[in-house]
Amino acid sequence: MRFLSALARGRSLAQVRTLGFSPKSFEGTATTAETLALSGADGSLSAIGRRALLGGDEEKPSIFLEVVSGYSPYSLLLEAVLGGVGSAATPLDWVETWWATHGFGSSESNRAEAAPVFARMAEAAGLGTYVQGRKGYVSRIEWADDAGERVLGGGGKAREAPSIPDAPLSPDHAAEILPSDDSPEGLPEPVRIGSGPEAQVPPGLNTLRWELAPGREVVVQTPSSLSSAEKRRLLSLFELLLRE
Numbered sequence: 001m002r003f004l005s006a007l008a009r010g011r012s013l014a015q016v017r018t019l020g021f022s023p024k025s026f027e028g029t030a031t032t033a034e035t036l037a038l039s040g041a042d043g044s045l046s047a048i049g050r051r052a053l054l055g056g057d058e059e060k061p062s063i064f065l066e067v068v069s070g071y072s073p074y075s076l077l078l079e080a081v082l083g084g085v086g087s088a089a090t091p092l093d094w095v096e097t098w099w100a101t102h103g104f105g106s107s108e109s110n111r112a113e114a115a116p117v118f119a120r121m122a123e124a125a126g127l128g129t130y131v132q133g134r135k136g137y138v139s140r141i142e143w144a145d146d147a148g149e150r151v152l153g154g155g156g157k158a159r160e161a162p163s164i165p166d167a168p169l170s171p172d173h174a175a176e177i178l179p180s181d182d183s184p185e186g187l188p189e190p191v192r193i194g195s196g197p198e199a200q201v202p203p204g205l206n207t208l209r210w211e212l213a214p215g216r217e218v219v220v221q222t223p224s225s226l227s228s229a230e231k232r233r234l235l236s237l238f239e240l241l242l243r244e
């Protein structure tokens with residue numbers, strides 16, 4: 001919240017730039033805040049940006065739900081994920097694939113940078129938990145039980161914020177506009193992708209596991225030679241099959 005806090009104190013963008021931001025971090029943070037309507041192009045703090053900054057802990061999830069509801073690449077994705085049969089978790093690779101399929105984002109790297117921002121925004125809105133991938137684990141969003149009801153039931157008021165499909169998505173500088181989060185200790189166990197001894201699969205294969213529900217797990221073995229693009233297509237296809 002450091003960026004928004006500085007704007008609330010009446011600092012200009014030029015002054016905020018001097019407060020310990022690297023050039024890339026400042027530009028990315030300013031772009032993210034403007035894209036999500038938390039601030040204006042001139043650095044003025046918007047009404048919802050002020051609420052996000054000053055709201056109490058109990059208010060913040062509803063405020064950030066309003067933020068994500070007002071940005072088309074986020075709101076449409078949430079409806080696509082939570083509006084059907086639904087799933088307990090969504091890999092960030094699938095998020096990138098969905099954006100690419102529907103024309104959001106300016107490049108593959110842009111979508112890769114934007115996916116963690118979306119996950120952190122969804123977490124700030126109380127829709128789930130962002131589980132970061134480590135040592136072969138898949139980064140994903142573990143959805144809260146009431147996420148679908150809150151998104152589809154009008155828990156956040158959508159703002160008039162039309163988005164051009166080819167416009168760049170927010171870069172990964174959400175840390176400066178989101179509430180401080182806790183240590184990742186105690187987060188749900190992420191899905192493992194690996195070919196080590198614990199995977200118990202033949203050489204040259206990787207194992208991909210989905211936990212659909214307690215006691216219900218899907219296991220798929222794939223060639224370890226698959227490219228990143230092929231893995232994303234597989235994740236997208238498998239997600240669609242699970243929705244059937």
